[in-house]
Amino acid sequence: MALKNYEFWFVVGSQFLYGPAVLETVAARAQEMVDKMNASGKLPCRLVYKVTAKTNKEIADVVREANYDNACAGIITWCHTFSPSKMWINGFANLQKPYLHFATQYNREIPNDEIDMDFMNLNQAAHGDREHGFIAARLRMPRKVIAGYWQDADVQERIGSWMRAAVGVAFSKSLKVMRFGDNMREVAVTEGDKVEVQTKLGWQVNTWPVGTLVETMNAVTEEEIDQKMTEYASLYDFATDDIETVRYQAREEIAMKKMLDAEGCMAFANTFQDLYGMKQLPGLASQHLMAQGYGYGGEGDWKVSAMTAIMKAMSEGQTGGTAFMEDYTYHLEKGNEYSLGAHMLEVCPSVAADKPRIEVHPLGIGDREPPARLVFEGKAGSAIVVSLVDMGGRLRLICQDIECVKPIMDMPNLPVARVMWRAMPDLTTGVECWITAGGAHHTVLSYDVTAEQMKDWATMMDIEFVHITRDTTVESLEQQLFLNDLAWKLK
Numbered sequence: 001m002a003l004k005n006y007e008f009w010f011v012v013g014s015q016f017l018y019g020p021a022v023l024e025t026v027a028a029r030a031q032e033m034v035d036k037m038n039a040s041g042k043l044p045c046r047l048v049y050k051v052t053a054k055t056n057k058e059i060a061d062v063v064r065e066a067n068y069d070n071a072c073a074g075i076i077t078w079c080h081t082f083s084p085s086k087m088w089i090n091g092f093a094n095l096q097k098p099y100l101h102f103a104t105q106y107n108r109e110i111p112n113d114e115i116d117m118d119f120m121n122l123n124q125a126a127h128g129d130r131e132h133g134f135i136a137a138r139l140r141m142p143r144k145v146i147a148g149y150w151q152d153a154d155v156q157e158r159i160g161s162w163m164r165a166a167v168g169v170a171f172s173k174s175l176k177v178m179r180f181g182d183n184m185r186e187v188a189v190t191e192g193d194k195v196e197v198q199t200k201l202g203w204q205v206n207t208w209p210v211g212t213l214v215e216t217m218n219a220v221t222e223e224e225i226d227q228k229m230t231e232y233a234s235l236y237d238f239a240t241d242d243i244e245t246v247r248y249q250a251r252e253e254i255a256m257k258k259m260l261d262a263e264g265c266m267a268f269a270n271t272f273q274d275l276y277g278m279k280q281l282p283g284l285a286s287q288h289l290m291a292q293g294y295g296y297g298g299e300g301d302w303k304v305s306a307m308t309a310i311m312k313a314m315s316e317g318q319t320g321g322t323a324f325m326e327d328y329t330y331h332l333e334k335g336n337e338y339s340l341g342a343h344m345l346e347v348c349p350s351v352a353a354d355k356p357r358i359e360v361h362p363l364g365i366g367d368r369e370p371p372a373r374l375v376f377e378g379k380a381g382s383a384i385v386v387s388l389v390d391m392g393g394r395l396r397l398i399c400q401d402i403e404c405v406k407p408i409m410d411m412p413n414l415p416v417a418r419v420m421w422r423a424m425p426d427l428t429t430g431v432e433c434w435i436t437a438g439g440a441h442h443t444v445l446s447y448d449v450t451a452e453q454m455k456d457w458a459t460m461m462d463i464e465f466v467h468i469t470r471d472t473t474v475e476s477l478e479q480q481l482f483l484n485d486l487a488w489k490l491k
């Protein structure tokens with residue numbers, strides 16, 4: 001489901017103590033706030049005013065309705081007046097959707113002349129939201145708290161940003177991943193407990209034979225390939241005369257898309273060690289599928305594939321780009337240190353600074369024919385890299401802030417797409433932190449999704465989150481990981 005088709009429900013807490021006139025005013029203002037926030041253009045999804053809830057039953061009812069409505073991606077609560085929170089326990093105990101507590105108030109300023117006890121009774125958010133916050137703390141609910149004035153652009157943007165993370169939850173819970181073959185032999189970090197991820201994150205991770213893909217490829221028509229070649233020509237520069245090789249990638253892409261769409265899969269993984277019956281490792285084919293929103297992981301890495309798809313769904317409509325990535329090589333010149341990220345072939349062109357080129361080169365690994373791939377430089381700018389690892393009994397999401405630069409050299413003989421960045425807090429400390437946390441060589445790199453969104457997503461998914469920032473030290477990280485390890489054993 002597309003981002004714009006999701007909605008969030010605005011549930012306002014109150015009680016009968018104030019009389020019907022106050023409740024009517026609260027309801028009218030809640031509707032006005034929703035209308036104005038929707039009109040702001042800052043929210044990616046529609047906010048829907050649902051109810052001014054005054055009883056345990058009203059709250060339990062709206063929670064049950066939210067749980068079973070596929071379009072509802074979360075609830076946003078606020079207390080214009082005081083809402084005794086024991087009324088919320090039965091509803092909250094059953095809430096299965098993301099939850100944001102918005103601590104705001106209708107008026108921006110205290111009206112000096114107007115303020116009297118009637119005004120005070122109507123405008124109680126300052127203490128109503130505290131009573132409301134306590135019960136969520138007491139119930140240990142995963143939640144987001146945002147405080148600020150509802151008409152301020154920065155506050156609306158924060159709500160919008162959380163909405164995207166919550167849509168990532170909805171997307172995750174229905175995500176299907178198609179595996180062509182197993183993961184690369186002997187590799188540890190691409191392993192993982194598929195039952196655990198389905199229980200925690202909702203992912204359905206299953207395998208399909210490469211032979212079925214080959215049969216599907218053989219059934220692709222020349223007309224379908226012609227059409228795909230026209231699409232490639234409109235998006236990319238051809239830097240090869242080897243048109244048959246490019247056409248073979250088009251055939252692979254069309255076949256993979258048919259299989260993915262037939263099964264409702266938004267992510268896939270393959271491996272160069274299992275290409276039985278295929279002439280080329282999909283390069284351009286996988287890259288162009290990623291550009292359409294599908295997640296991909298190389299060497300059978302279905303975890304990074306799923307995370308790529310989720311982060312693409314979270315950032316739908318944004319233009320910075322989100323890509324499957326791999327730390328490849330370092331530039332360790334003192335004071336000018338960088339990571340060079342790339343892959344054998346499959347970097348998503350959404351992160352390209354300029355129009356990508358289609359090139360054909362030998363692979364150097366495996367035993368297939370030279371594949372066509374997109375070659376480009378990544379954009380400069382702030383970004384994050386994200387890795388989900390299976391710690392045995394729990395999942396850990398690691399996020400590192402990075403600063404991408406235009407690659408400092410043109411590397412004319414490197415036949416793949418490349419992105420260059422400096423990890424926070426600096427390259428070598430950043431590497432020490434990443435390795436200490438157990439982060440993989442495969443990551444999702446995103447210029448759009450923020451670390452706060454990934455933290456929100458991890459909170460909603462109830463998994464461990466580790467963030468390596470400008471301020472992280474190895475010592476503080478080791479301490480955090482030690483305490484996290486104890487805490488997650490008790491959870």
Ligand code: MN
Binds near residue numbers: 298299343344
């Ligand atoms: Mn790899």
